[in-house]
Amino acid sequence: MRRKLVAGNWKMHGTLAQNAVLLDAVRDGMSQATGVDCAVCVPFPYLAQAQQKLSGSSVKWGAQNVHQLGKGAYTGEVSAAMLRDFECSYVIVGHSERRACYGESSHLVAEKFLAAQQAGLTPVLCMGETLQQRESGITETVVAGQLDALIQLGGVQALRNAVVAYEPVWAIGTGKTATSEQAQAVHAFIRQRIAAEDSQIAAALCILYGGSVKANNAAELFAMPDIDGGLIGGASLVADEFLAICRAGQV
Numbered sequence: 001m002r003r004k005l006v007a008g009n010w011k012m013h014g015t016l017a018q019n020a021v022l023l024d025a026v027r028d029g030m031s032q033a034t035g036v037d038c039a040v041c042v043p044f045p046y047l048a049q050a051q052q053k054l055s056g057s058s059v060k061w062g063a064q065n066v067h068q069l070g071k072g073a074y075t076g077e078v079s080a081a082m083l084r085d086f087e088c089s090y091v092i093v094g095h096s097e098r099r100a101c102y103g104e105s106s107h108l109v110a111e112k113f114l115a116a117q118q119a120g121l122t123p124v125l126c127m128g129e130t131l132q133q134r135e136s137g138i139t140e141t142v143v144a145g146q147l148d149a150l151i152q153l154g155g156v157q158a159l160r161n162a163v164v165a166y167e168p169v170w171a172i173g174t175g176k177t178a179t180s181e182q183a184q185a186v187h188a189f190i191r192q193r194i195a196a197e198d199s200q201i202a203a204a205l206c207i208l209y210g211g212s213v214k215a216n217n218a219a220e221l222f223a224m225p226d227i228d229g230g231l232i233g234g235a236s237l238v239a240d241e242f243l244a245i246c247r248a249g250q251v
Contacts, residue, residue: 004222004249005163005206005229007124008040008236009064009092019046023053025239029246030059036229036249039090040236041124044078047086055087062090062121065098068111070119080119091116092231094126094146096169106149114154117161124163124231125150126210127190131170139168140189147193156197164190164207165231171211173233180220180227183209187226215244222249 014022019042030038039060042050050061067077083091093116094109109125116123127146129139143166150158166186171177178186187207195202209221210231221227229249235241 002204002206002228003035003037005037005039005208006232006242006246006249007038007062007090007163007165007208007229008232008242009095009210010040010042010046010236011064011097011233012043013237014043014046016046016049019049020053022237022239023050026242027054027057027059029239029243031057033058033246033250036246038246041090041092047083047088051086060089061086062088062092062124064092064095066091066093066112066116066121068108068115070115080116080121083116083121084119089122090124090163091121092124092126092165096126096128096167096172100169106146107153109146110150110153113150113162114158117154117158122161122163124165124208126165126167126231128167128169128210134168134170139186143186143190144193147190151194151197156194156201159194159201159205162205164205165210166190166207167210167231174212177212177214177217178209180217180224183211183221184224184226187224191226213245215241215248218245218248 041062041064054061063083066080093112098104113123127143129142133142168178191202206228208229208231209227213230
């Protein structure tokens with residue numbers, strides 16, 4: 001049985017003072033939790049604070065982006081080795097906002113994925129379709145293309161120590177949420193496509209849902225057979241809400 005994972009994506013939010021309260025609450029709230037893993041992916045400037053607050057706890061931490069190369073003249077970028085210096089466990093790659101706002105291609109995302117993995121991080125590979133793509137009936141084509149870019153570059157074995165997050169772009173920050181059945185259908189498609197390459201990797205892979213998960217819909221979503229937790233945006237900034245979502249993943 002796959003273990004549930006709930007990962008918070010703070011995006012570009014937070015201050016040192018706000019973070020201290022939030023991190024303390026999440027750490028303390030998860031101290032007695034069983035059967036579910038919890039992580040927070042914070043902005044780069046707050047990695048040291050997350051490390052200091054969460055070290056020794058059950059809550060892991062990570063980053064929201066990484067450069068595909070190990071070092072060099074890339075002003076403003078952060079390497080996977082730098083993230084490991086802060087004892088990060090996870091890093092998000094290919095979030096829809098990175099793809100849309102910064103033009104990140106699926107090939108570049110795959111390069112970032114492999115760079116993170118080679119440094120000992122667990123990459124969280126995001127994929128998903130826009131509203132126009134869903135209404136055009138090409139959701140599976142879009143998702144397959146995003147997944148296949150990684151498999152073509154790194155082989156299906158790259159998914160052995162990784163997390164995938166399905167995030168329908170039309171349900172991020174819009175208040176809209178895919179029904180549990182809609183989300184399950186795409187999760188099942190992702191797992192089946194990987195199973196065509198390696199059934200064992202597919203069966204073990206943690207696939208998160210990342211479309212406006214809230215405390216009031218988390219349990220229903222997490223009950224779906226191929227949904228293994230959530231990549232949580234705005235709700236991860238509210239301790240009580242985030243902890244309620246984590247509890248929904250407990251067994």
